[in-house]
Amino acid sequence: MSTTLRYVSRGKPDTGRAEPPVAVQPWLARQLIIFPDRASMMRSGFQASSSSSKKHVSLFFCEDPRTMRVLTITNMYPSSSRPGWGSFIHSQVESIRKAGVEIDLLEIEGYRSRWNYFRAIWDMRRMIRQGDYDLIHAHYGLSGLVARCQLSLPVVVSFCGDDLYGHAGPDGRPRRKSLVLAWIHRQLSRFVDASIVKSAAMNSLLPRQDATVIPNGVDLDLFKPMDRASCRASLGLDPARLYILFPYGPDRARKNFPALREAVNQLNTEATAQGLIEILTIEGEPQERIPTYMNAADLMVLPSFWEGSPNAVKEALACNLKVVATDVGDVRERLADLPGTYVCDPTAASIAMGIRAVLADYRPVRSREAMLDLSLEQVGNRVIDVYRNIHRHRRNVLIIVENLPVPFDRRVWQQANALKANGLGVFVICPKRGTYNKSHEVINGIEVFRHPLPEARAAWGYPVEYGIALFWQLVLAFRIYFTRGFDVIHACNPPDLIFLVAAPFKLLGVRFIFDHHDLCPELGETKFGTGWKATAARKVLHFLERATFRLADASIATNNSYRNVAIQRGGMKPERVYVVRSAPDQAKWQLVEADQSLRSRARFLVGYVGVMGSQEGLSNLLAAISEIVYGRGRRDIRFMLIGDGPEKASLQNEAVSLGISEWVEFTGRVPDADLIRILSSCDICVNADLATSFNDLSSMNKIVEYMALGKAIVQVDLTEGRFTAMDAALCAAADDPIDFADKILDLLSDPERMQRMGAVGRKRLDETLAWKHQVPNLLACYSSVIGPFSTVETHAPSPEVLRHDLNPSAKA
Numbered sequence: 001m002s003t004t005l006r007y008v009s010r011g012k013p014d015t016g017r018a019e020p021p022v023a024v025q026p027w028l029a030r031q032l033i034i035f036p037d038r039a040s041m042m043r044s045g046f047q048a049s050s051s052s053s054k055k056h057v058s059l060f061f062c063e064d065p066r067t068m069r070v071l072t073i074t075n076m077y078p079s080s081s082r083p084g085w086g087s088f089i090h091s092q093v094e095s096i097r098k099a100g101v102e103i104d105l106l107e108i109e110g111y112r113s114r115w116n117y118f119r120a121i122w123d124m125r126r127m128i129r130q131g132d133y134d135l136i137h138a139h140y141g142l143s144g145l146v147a148r149c150q151l152s153l154p155v156v157v158s159f160c161g162d163d164l165y166g167h168a169g170p171d172g173r174p175r176r177k178s179l180v181l182a183w184i185h186r187q188l189s190r191f192v193d194a195s196i197v198k199s200a201a202m203n204s205l206l207p208r209q210d211a212t213v214i215p216n217g218v219d220l221d222l223f224k225p226m227d228r229a230s231c232r233a234s235l236g237l238d239p240a241r242l243y244i245l246f247p248y249g250p251d252r253a254r255k256n257f258p259a260l261r262e263a264v265n266q267l268n269t270e271a272t273a274q275g276l277i278e279i280l281t282i283e284g285e286p287q288e289r290i291p292t293y294m295n296a297a298d299l300m301v302l303p304s305f306w307e308g309s310p311n312a313v314k315e316a317l318a319c320n321l322k323v324v325a326t327d328v329g330d331v332r333e334r335l336a337d338l339p340g341t342y343v344c345d346p347t348a349a350s351i352a353m354g355i356r357a358v359l360a361d362y363r364p365v366r367s368r369e370a371m372l373d374l375s376l377e378q379v380g381n382r383v384i385d386v387y388r389n390i391h392r393h394r395r396n397v398l399i400i401v402e403n404l405p406v407p408f409d410r411r412v413w414q415q416a417n418a419l420k421a422n423g424l425g426v427f428v429i430c431p432k433r434g435t436y437n438k439s440h441e442v443i444n445g446i447e448v449f450r451h452p453l454p455e456a457r458a459a460w461g462y463p464v465e466y467g468i469a470l471f472w473q474l475v476l477a478f479r480i481y482f483t484r485g486f487d488v489i490h491a492c493n494p495p496d497l498i499f500l501v502a503a504p505f506k507l508l509g510v511r512f513i514f515d516h517h518d519l520c521p522e523l524g525e526t527k528f529g530t531g532w533k534a535t536a537a538r539k540v541l542h543f544l545e546r547a548t549f550r551l552a553d554a555s556i557a558t559n560n561s562y563r564n565v566a567i568q569r570g571g572m573k574p575e576r577v578y579v580v581r582s583a584p585d586q587a588k589w590q591l592v593e594a595d596q597s598l599r600s601r602a603r604f605l606v607g608y609v610g611v612m613g614s615q616e617g618l619s620n621l622l623a624a625i626s627e628i629v630y631g632r633g634r635r636d637i638r639f640m641l642i643g644d645g646p647e648k649a650s651l652q653n654e655a656v657s658l659g660i661s662e663w664v665e666f667t668g669r670v671p672d673a674d675l676i677r678i679l680s681s682c683d684i685c686v687n688a689d690l691a692t693s694f695n696d697l698s699s700m701n702k703i704v705e706y707m708a709l710g711k712a713i714v715q716v717d718l719t720e721g722r723f724t725a726m727d728a729a730l731c732a733a734a735d736d737p738i739d740f741a742d743k744i745l746d747l748l749s750d751p752e753r754m755q756r757m758g759a760v761g762r763k764r765l766d767e768t769l770a771w772k773h774q775v776p777n778l779l780a781c782y783s784s785v786i787g788p789f790s791t792v793e794t795h796a797p798s799p800e801v802l803r804h805d806l807n808p809s810a811k812a
Contacts, residue, residue: 068387069102071127073120073147074139075110076160083286088216088311089139095217095380101387104131110142117142121149128153135193135387141185144192151509154193154390158214159185161198161308161329164205168254168305190482191508193390196383198309199330208485212386215309215330217379218371223291223318225368231296242277244355245297245321247290247312249283256303256326257281262348263303267355277355294319299358303344303351304328314374317341317367324354338370339363395786396425396486398477400498402469405436406448410701411517411582412492416446418775419782427486429476431469434669447484449476455646466495473501487511487786494518496544499551506551511785514552515580516562520545522694523615546570553785556580556778559720561697578781582701583771588672589708594681602638602663604748607682607711609675610702612645615695617716619654621688623737624744626658631738632745637663640678644669679709684747684754687715691734699724704769707761712754714743724769728761 076086549570
């Protein structure tokens with residue numbers, strides 16, 4: 001038996017003709033295949049307006065439901081052979097259609113064969129290719145499993161009751177096999193974009209308990225009070241007999257019919273019983289006939305062992321019918337304070353007591369008024385709100401950093417705070433280092449998870465370090481995913497191994513953004529030198545870099561050189577690479593009063609901040625200092641070297657051997673306040689990076705930090721360093737300590753030039769490079785991956801930034 005496939009649009013049969021495609025650029029059309037929710041964004045509107053002074057971008061999901069298109073998947077739907085099967089789903093689908101949502105239906109006849117669920121996967125994928133949907137709405141857990149067998153569309157699952165509680169055996173208890181399937185359905189809620197349940201009790205069964213509670217609606221035009229005598233006459237019932245309605249077939253174990261039968265037998269044998277009570281059961285009747293039965297009965301009894309939100313109770317209340325029901329689902333909430341109702345236990349004695357109580361209650365029954373807020377229209381609108389909220393809900397981001405702790409890594413910390421400020425939940429995984437030794441802490445609402453990690457000191461140590469890092473990253477990532485959930489993994493290299501952590505989550509629909517901090521192949525050249533081992537290492541590093549780019553949904557580059565690498569070497573499409581430069585927090589990086597005690601009787605103070613590693617050229621800096629002290633006889637200049645790293649101890653020994661330790665102070669890592677105080681006290685700042693391909697293409701944080709404090713700079717002449725500082729720096733010849741010493745002395749000899757260059761650097765940072773100019777690109781990158789989630793308003797970037805940094809208009 002093949003899967004029954006009903007393919008309709010807005011309730012009309014499919015004509016076989018596709019709708020005209022949305023007119024978009026080819027590059028965007030390719031993205032719409034991967035992220036179809038952007039199609040709805042194109043239909044609903046992407047508004048952009050700009051002026052000479054500011055640029056305003058509004059990203060939003062459509063508010064008009066008539067622009068939505070939904071694929072509904074269900075294993076319950078009325079048919080000629082089963083007219084009442086899933087009638088509540090049919091009612092909800094039609095109410096949503098009336099609101100203007102286009103709905104195509106995929107019905108799975110799973111009751112005929114379980115193989116139909118597997119066939120439905122292929123039918124679903126075919127419909128997705130043809131349908132241009134915004135999302136999938138699956139009814140029942142098994143349908144949800146089918147819907148989750150694709151990763152391109154958001155999925156909403158409506159759980160119905162049995163799928164979370166299990167199916168009852170003859171004794172009314174859940175079958176063991178069904179409990180296994182119920183557990184799977186509960187876990188499914190972790191992997192979908194939104195869950196809908198019928199009651200708060202059902203929500204409590206889910207791992208996250210963040211589902212939206214929406215009871216099934218009631219067709220108030222169909223279920224309404226009617227004349228009892230005429231209804232009994234149409235059904236051929238005795239006008240004088242007392243009838244109890246059991247609105248199901250008596251063989252459904254979960255509905256607990258035997259307890260009702262026993263209760264009625266007890267009542268019929270009591271002397272006080274007024275005539276014999278007869279039970280009316282309903283099986284195989286179309287929904288249109290159910291109101292007739294309800295209005296013909298004296299009361300309805302629902303003795304179920306468990307329910308989600310029993311439709312029969314709400315429909316009976318809409319007909320002003322008295323109700324006795326067990327405390328299942330939302331029954332207690334629905335019956336609260338209503339005359340002619342009773343909440344009982346699923347035992348015969350309690351059911352009999354409830355029947356007596358409601359029959360003796362002669363107050364007018366006006367329960368219909370309590371059902372007005374459950375009209376099909378209102379419930380349909382609440383479901384549509386869930387559809388909308390998929391594109392507006394608070395989404396979570398997991399940022400993974402391997403080489404530095406957070407918040408010590410300023411770039412990562414700025415990104416985390418920017419994302420949080422724009423409505424995203426942010427988690428960070430990073431190593432423990434120095435004073436950042438807490439395994440878990442919450443800072444500014446951002447959860448930081450840290451793990452132990454030894455730092456490699458030699459080539460053989462890197463596999464050990466990276467292996468331990470990957471282990472902890474995977475463990476913590478799965479822990480966070482199953483306890484909190486996330487939609488994006490944001491991986492910050494080095495190393496280019498974090499894609500291995502992201503890969504399994506990609507299968508679960510998580511997006512992957514690669515934040516390209518360092519060029520690992522070039523960094524490997526610096527660390528490993530030459531020889532066959534170094535060549536092999538470079539090949540491995542190039543492979544890992546390509547693999548990372550291939551897996552990434554989008555990439556963030558720190559400058560245009562890195563952007564070119566992502567496009568040319570990584571194979572990334574230009575429109576998927578966004579330039580987000582590193583920049584200090586200008587609110588924090590403000591010039592403070594100079595601390596004259598740092599000079600220690602010296603006339604001038606020169607500052608350096610950064611990692612103390614082999615590629616930072618600090619041996620060249622020490623050689624330049626030696627030339628200044630001994631070659632030029634200048635003993636009135638003091639140098640403050642701030643930072644830590646694997647080469648710090650050897651550099652200190654080198655300073656001693658050169659005889660310059662009196663003029664050089666190694667401070668180690670210092671708090672930000674001390675760092676700003678020290679640099680504010682300096683006359684100029686320096687950067688002596690080696691002229692390697694890595695350094696030539698990289699933008700160093702220290703340069704913009706110097707510029708933030710208005711300090712003139714002496715640096716080695718490298719491509720990105722020159723572009724960053726421009727007229728704020730004097731550039732010395734590469735790997736030439738003598739020329740570097742000359743540039744330091746030249747700059748220190750001209751105070752007016754120092755002041756002028758410092759002012760130029762501070763202005764360039766404020767107008768072009770500051771973090772406030774980088775945030776829009778960061779948010780644009782995220783919007784391209786998970787859809788719109790924020791409104792961004794910022795000053796328009798300068799023409800220079802437009803040429804180099806904006807995406808996708810920038811050219812490789």
